[in-house]
Amino acid sequence: MLFDDKAVREMPLVSASRIESEGWPCVKSVLSQTGRVAITEDGKVTAFVLSIAEYEQLLPEDRPKDLAALRKRFDARLAVLNEPGAGDRLRSVMDAPVKPRLEGTSDGTKCSELLGGVYVLGRVPSMFEWIRLMREGLPFSCMDAFCDRLGLSLPQLIDEVGVSSVAIGASRQSGKLTKEQSIRLLRMARVVEYGCEVFESVAATRDWLRAPNISLGDVPPMSLLDTEFGAELVRRAIRNIEYGLPV
Incomplete structure (x- = not known):
């Protein structure tokens, strides 16, 4: 599994606030507000989580290209996401309909x-x-x-x-x-x-x-x-x- 710019852009993007509202607050610390995840077809998380800020702070030549290298840096995050049922719960959050909200409707x-x-x-x-x-x-x-x-x-x-x-x-x-x-x-x-x-x-x-x-x-x-x-x-x-x- 390669990890490059194209792969990063194609991975799902999940809002931490949305995940927390769905009752899975433990993911918030894992995602560092917003992160990208990969989920296998059987519902298990076998890839890694890398926050946008962390990824963007890496120079292109320093960005790991293979999963083995990534696992060395993100073992703790993998451990959390690979808990039984974690993939299914995250998938349900990602697939849940989003309530429409008009941007800029705050009262200020x-x-x-x-x-x-x-x-x-x-x-x-x-x-x-x-x-x-x-x-x-x-x-x-x-x-x-x-x-x-x-x-x-x-x-x-x-x-x-x-x-x-x-x-x-x-x-x-x-x-x-x-x-x-x-x-x-x-x-x-x-x-x-x-x-x-x-x-x-x-x-x-x-x-x-x-x-x-x-x-x-x-x-x-x-x-x-x-x-x-x-x-x-x-x-x-x-x-x-x-x-x-x-x-």
């Missing part, structure tokens, strides 16, 4: 929390109020709050999303972000909000956004959030993970 509560919540914004803004706030410029405190929630320093965030440090410095002095900075910050917050629904935590979403992603040109998803088109690609990748679709 999580997004508001990411940007400082009531303490900074006064209340949870409605969709129309978000538009007004972006036009007028969000309080600079929203940027500080977002960095704090993600566990990143302001210089790290500036570097990863390609914002001018000079412009950010000017905004800090004025106490308010520019319209463009506000739009970009809210765009990032909305993506993180959606990611939290799928990956179940800010930390897991942050780690996924910062890790190079094969399906997104082998760059960190975070680096694409400076444009709406890039953000849409990132949202699509998250949606595919949520619904177990190919990426």
Whole structure:
């Protein structure tokens, strides 16, 4: 059994949140939020589990090509997945129908929390109020709050999303972000909000956004959030993970 890029793309993709909702939480730690698995026809798991983040951190020349090499690294995961009935339970999760959910239908509560919540914004803004706030410029405190929630320093965030440090410095002095900075910050917050629904935590979403992603040109998803088109690609990748679709 060879393990190459094509094989990886063809393996099933399973959302850890979906598995947990089906009553098999032990898989969450095995998959490291999202992983790829191979299942034999008799329902036994005989391959391995490799999280997307782990795989993408390997250079092409370092990626193991055979199952024997993989087993040396993932014996513990194989042991868990090869428990009696594990394959059948995972297969039932993968084959279960997914309830449709409209992306972006959140009431914005999580997004508001990411940007400082009531303490900074006064209340949870409605969709129309978000538009007004972006036009007028969000309080600079929203940027500080977002960095704090993600566990990143302001210089790290500036570097990863390609914002001018000079412009950010000017905004800090004025106490308010520019319209463009506000739009970009809210765009990032909305993506993180959606990611939290799928990956179940800010930390897991942050780690996924910062890790190079094969399906997104082998760059960190975070680096694409400076444009709406890039953000849409990132949202699509998250949606595919949520619904177990190919990426």
